[in-house]
Amino acid sequence: MAGKDLKDVKEKTGSDIGTSLWHRVSEQEKEEIKKNAKKIMDDFGAKLEKISVKEKHFESGEGLRDEGSGWETDAEFRSTMFSNAPNTEDDLILAEKGGWK
Amino acid sequence: MSLKQKVELIKKGKLSAEKNVAEFGEKIQKVNKDLNIFLVLNTKAIEQAKEIDLRIKKGKEVGKLAGLCVAVKSCICVKDLETNCGSKVLEAYVPGYDASVIEKLKNEDAIILGMVNMDEFACGWSGETSAFGATKNPKNKELVAGGSSSGSGASVAAELCDFALGSDTGGSIRVPASHCGVVGLKPSYGSVSRYGLIDMSMSLDQIGPLTNSVEDSEFIFNIIRGQDNFDCVSQDNYKVEKKKKYTLGLVNVEDFCDKKIADLIKKKTEEIAKKNKWEIKKVSLPLDIGIETYYVIVYTEFFSATRKFDGRRFGKKIEDFAGPEVLRRILGGSEISKAEYHGKYYRNALKARQYVKEQFEKLFEEVDFLVLPTVPRTAHKVGSNISLKEMFAYDLFTVLANIAGVCAMSIPGLKLNKEELGLQVIAPRFSEDILFNIGKEFEI
Numbered sequence: 001m002a003g004k005d006l007k008d009v010k011e012k013t014g015s016d017i018g019t020s021l022w023h024r025v026s027e028q029e030k031e032e033i034k035k036n037a038k039k040i041m042d043d044f045g046a047k048l049e050k051i052s053v054k055e056k057h058f059e060s061g062e063g064l065r066d067e068g069s070g071w072e073t074d075a076e077f078r079s080t081m082f083s084n085a086p087n088t089e090d091d092l093i094l095a096e097k098g099g100w101k
Numbered sequence: 102m103s104l105k106q107k108v109e110l111i112k113k114g115k116l117s118a119e120k121n122v123a124e125f126g127e128k129i130q131k132v133n134k135d136l137n138i139f140l141v142l143n144t145k146a147i148e149q150a151k152e153i154d155l156r157i158k159k160g161k162e163v164g165k166l167a168g169l170c171v172a173v174k175s176c177i178c179v180k181d182l183e184t185n186c187g188s189k190v191l192e193a194y195v196p197g198y199d200a201s202v203i204e205k206l207k208n209e210d211a212i213i214l215g216m217v218n219m220d221e222f223a224c225g226w227s228g229e230t231s232a233f234g235a236t237k238n239p240k241n242k243e244l245v246a247g248g249s250s251s252g253s254g255a256s257v258a259a260e261l262c263d264f265a266l267g268s269d270t271g272g273s274i275r276v277p278a279s280h281c282g283v284v285g286l287k288p289s290y291g292s293v294s295r296y297g298l299i300d301m302s303m304s305l306d307q308i309g310p311l312t313n314s315v316e317d318s319e320f321i322f323n324i325i326r327g328q329d330n331f332d333c334v335s336q337d338n339y340k341v342e343k344k345k346k347y348t349l350g351l352v353n354v355e356d357f358c359d360k361k362i363a364d365l366i367k368k369k370t371e372e373i374a375k376k377n378k379w380e381i382k383k384v385s386l387p388l389d390i391g392i393e394t395y396y397v398i399v400y401t402e403f404f405s406a407t408r409k410f411d412g413r414r415f416g417k418k419i420e421d422f423a424g425p426e427v428l429r430r431i432l433g434g435s436e437i438s439k440a441e442y443h444g445k446y447y448r449n450a451l452k453a454r455q456y457v458k459e460q461f462e463k464l465f466e467e468v469d470f471l472v473l474p475t476v477p478r479t480a481h482k483v484g485s486n487i488s489l490k491e492m493f494a495y496d497l498f499t500v501l502a503n504i505a506g507v508c509a510m511s512i513p514g515l516k517l518n519k520e521e522l523g524l525q526v527i528a529p530r531f532s533e534d535i536l537f538n539i540g541k542e543f544e545i
Contacts (some may be wrong), residue, residue: 021229022221022424030432033425037433040489041446044393045437048449051390051457061541065336066330080197 103265104317111168112157118168118212121263125170125214127260131438136237136259140175141183142215149212152537164209165324168291171206172256172265174222175216177308178297179203184521186299187219187249189422191473194415195331200297201329202266202308209324214262217252222427223273223301224403225249226495227481230426237485238283240521244480247280249273253311255280264321265311270301271395272475272499273435274309275511279475279523282513284544285311286318287499289530290506291336293322296328305395305503315512315540322533342534349374349539350384350468354414357388357497365515366524370472373542382468383542386501387460391454393501397437397450404434454504461505465529473498475511475523502527513541 025033087094102110110116126146133139143149151512153168173179176186178196180203185191199207207213220230228236228251236251237246239259246255249269252297254277259266267274278285286309293308300306310321328337351370374381407427412418420431437446466473477497481487502509507530511523524543528535 008265020231020424021225021227021235021426022232023411025423025425025428029425030420030428034436035428037400037429038436039434040429041397041437044397045446045449047390047393048397048446048453051449051453051456053452053459056455068328068330074198077198 103314104166104320107263108165108167108169111153112163114157116168118153118157119147122146122150122170122214126377129214130381132259135242136239136255137234138217138236138255138259138261139172139215140185140187140218140233140252143179143182143213146170146212146214153210153212164211164213166206166209169263171210171211171216172214172217172253172262173203174219174250174253174265174267176219176268176299176301177203177266178299179213179216182213182216184216184299185233186223187221187233188408188424188427189232189415189417190222190419191299196297198297200308201294201331202325202527203297203450205325217265219252220249220273220379220426221424222299222312222403222407223249223268223270224426224430226272226276226492227251227487228255228277229483232424237483238280238305238480240402241480243482244520245280245427245483247277247476247480250277250285250311251306253277254285257281257283257311257313264313264317266308266325267311268298268301268306268308269499269503270305270307270399271503272496273527274311275499275509275523276477276495277512278311278513279302279525280480280521281326282309282521282523283313283319283429284315284513284522284540285309285511286322287325287502287509288322288533288535289508290502290503291334292326292339292508292531292533294325294327294335296329296331296334300402300406302399303406304398304402307503312373314369315510315537315544318510318540319533322537326533335532338531340532340534342532344469344535344538346378346380347469347539348380348382348467350382350387350464350471352471352473353383353385354388354473354477354498358474359517361517362474362477362522365517365522366472366474369515369524369543384464384468384471386464387457387471388497388501391457391500391504392455392497394450394504395468395496396451396493397446398454399451400430401438401447402434404438405428407431427475457504458506461501461507461529469528470535471527473525473527475499475525478530479517479520479522498525506530508533508536510540514544
């Protein structure tokens, strides 16, 4: 049966972590990475400092696009968002500063 | 068979959408364990295919992509499918909405087959930084598939889907396309909506297709391109090119890659130019500052983009669960965006970007498009000891198109020591039509 084949494949495939460059990073390694990253950026930054270009500023309406007539609100997304919100009032989501603490 | 031809077969009832999905499903089942391409499969794909078949049977209208199967890079949000960015950080993240490109594909009755592997948060060059293991190259399993859209390139090369979507910030579509021997298009900045793309670097990212041919690439691009009110930089500025006789710029790359690669590209370009009576001009690009400009921008913007992964809103805190390459970019970005360095790094990189843009503008006054290799090397062996400097060099020929916002495409067909090597063509912003016209000549 054609339909059966795809369903039989595990929804999430097994990982093959042995071949990856990914690993959990210890706090000590984080410090080393931070130092190395800064050094890379210092080297790159030093090279870029030598480029002399006059900066341009865009202040006019040049480059503005025509926004068209807008879009229809996605009712489903709206309802999902509101149902996920802990506190709502009419069309508003009520948030409290630091409420997650 | 082209994608258009396949859709025609499906519409005429000569091939069912259900059979199309099932055949890919069988292949995935056979090879995925070895190649590590698909991370998540859409278990509703068969159901969706049946519904399309039923509509065709009843004589109802179906979309331009009816029954075609697409593999999606795991950083492009698909409703109800885990979009984990190749990371443990987002392992449980299931979006409640579709990215605009996905919505466009679904509106045309394409079937999402599943989410494919990628470098973690698109931070990688080879497909090896994924927290779910490296993607293997279907052309040679000992080799990397290229990154960061490793699963997208490999899924097309292994014929596990009709086409795939990837994202390209500095070469992430074109590098795997080059390594896997498929066509990879990096559209102009603003051609395709980024809404629903989990961003790495907002001023450089673009979503694009990976396909088996230039014709298929054009077909998919014409469906996903265009202005989207959810992405303020997207535009409808597509230019149609009627020209038949072109002047091309052959980029001098001899100082930046193996001479054999430079010679292969030169030979192929001269052959195609002669056949089509195109004029060739030798030109230079600011290749010596591309990597530096790119990484300063990426580190800064990626640090900013990842502040939302604080463990409260999406999955886990990124600093606690990300791998070394992602952390390098976050920690480096955090350092250089400190107030005390104001004007030193990012601002200089933006100045350099302006310089690069000006160089491209000057070049495109003289030539219609540029030709150079996609990658300065062929794919390396999975797990081999590659230095960071060598990894950076992977993007040497691809980053400039992102920095300048122009469009570029990797076309397969060349081989060096039996390994795939892509030829890259770059055209002015919103001139993808030139890429399609000339790309068809190069892929013959």
